[in-house]
Amino acid sequence: MSTDFQSGREALGVRLRELRAGTGLLGKDFADLLGWQRSKVSRLENGKQTATPADLEAWALAAGAPGEAADLQSRLRGLESQQRSWRRQLSSGHRGVQDRYVAEYRRTSTVRGYEATVVPGLFQTPAYARHLLIHNAELMNSPRDTDAAVNARMKRQEVLYEVGKTFRVLIWEGALHALVCPTEVMAGQLDRLVSLIGLSAVSLGVVPFGAQLKLTPKHGFWIFDEERVIVETISTEFQLESADDVALYGRVWDRLEEGAVYGPQAHRLIARARGALDLA
Template sequence: MTTSPSSSVQQARQALADRLREIRQDSGLTAREVARVCGWHESKSSRLEHARTAPSPADIRAWCAACGAEDQTEDLIASLRVLTTMYVEWRRLLKSGLKRQQETRLPLYERTRRFRVYSSWLIPGLLQTRAFTATVLRSIMERDGLPDDVDEAIAARMRRQEVLHKGDHRFAFVIEETALRNTVCSADVMVGQLNHLIMCSSLPSVSLGVIPLGSGRERWPTENFWIFDDAQVNVELVASYLTVTQSREIAEYVRTFEAMSRMALVGRAARDLIRNVISSS
């Protein structure tokens, strides 16, 4: 079973806290003594060591200086930076606008050679039509009260989709049939989107699998995730966007993707299922 994203973040926080405690223990100081040297209330040391409070870079520098472990400062700060980028709230991610959020992902897409994408409830962005993307992004803009840069954001996403047609990229998409039936847009837009899926499935760089409703399941539907080569996984949660870079956790998502792929219809069978959804809409 895939590790819970929130659990993964908490484990990383605890690992950093454990390293702080080990440094303090190796120095022979008590938590109270570290707090006194650093000029903190003694409860802060306890909160840092039990991962109840996240340290700042300044906290780490003060802690290492108090414990005579300045040589470990930069490594700990680097771990903190990784932790900070692992879990980003959507509100923080989108505060600079939808266009910027679309553009920042482009370098990752351009350098990735193998994409593995699972989506349980929405057509993945690389496979979306312009009209479908417009509906989705406008909904996000209105929901979160963001500046209206939807047209610019759509253009940025369309530029990102160029990786489907150029370069040495390979894409494997697995989506639930539910994603084909969710009415997030008008009927006409959805029909256009489903026809576009059929077209994309014929691209030489693309493999598209659809898990039909009512199938015997090896795995339950899970959160949407993207695997970029074997280097990174991004997970879309309700309130946040998670980045996973630890090889052990990436392997869990790879195993989950492979299990989902075994349940999916591919090729002509997938296209026939999509056509059936079109005819019933």
């Protein structure tokens, strides 16, 4: 759980305690009024449990302050859409971010992902990853810890071979042609993608340029265990945890997947991109 998320949950708990204290009731009596287990009130007030919208509505009514429900709901939505500034995350380099992703993937069983502009980190070769990390460090003016960051990103890929993991990944065809590195490095990267087709834990689909789509290609995103979504923008990383947001991104993935090709057809698209490289 992110520090930002936990801090926000604790702040929400403080506000809940203030509302309960305004009734003059002890925690156990407030729980009885709500018909809850007494430990639930303590967990919510101390930031040990995340409230549901229904919990907050009931709390405001029991506290005799129904008008506070909207504020409590707003605070909850703030928890569910966590923002992490890249400038802050990269203040000491890329290694810490890569290590966090290693932990994220290890605690996840099923991942659905989509990338429109870049080969996903899970599938990158060390050389391709190196160029991306250098470009990003230059853009963000962050410390250059490229070797450590590349090693951590490669360590993330160990999950591809763990029993019980499933990775369903879509790539927009344009990402196969985006030259963010020398052509020989891109050739090796495309060969790496081909080698992943047929891997038991991986379902790799390519959304072709000419596919009939129900929406535009959109930005990249990753859905973890159908519980949370991570979206990266140029300046910020968002972690979305509300059921509505997860369901929305799930529907976007489903619509993109309708236009994707797999197996030999995906292989042909990757081979076409490789053949277009000027390796002379």
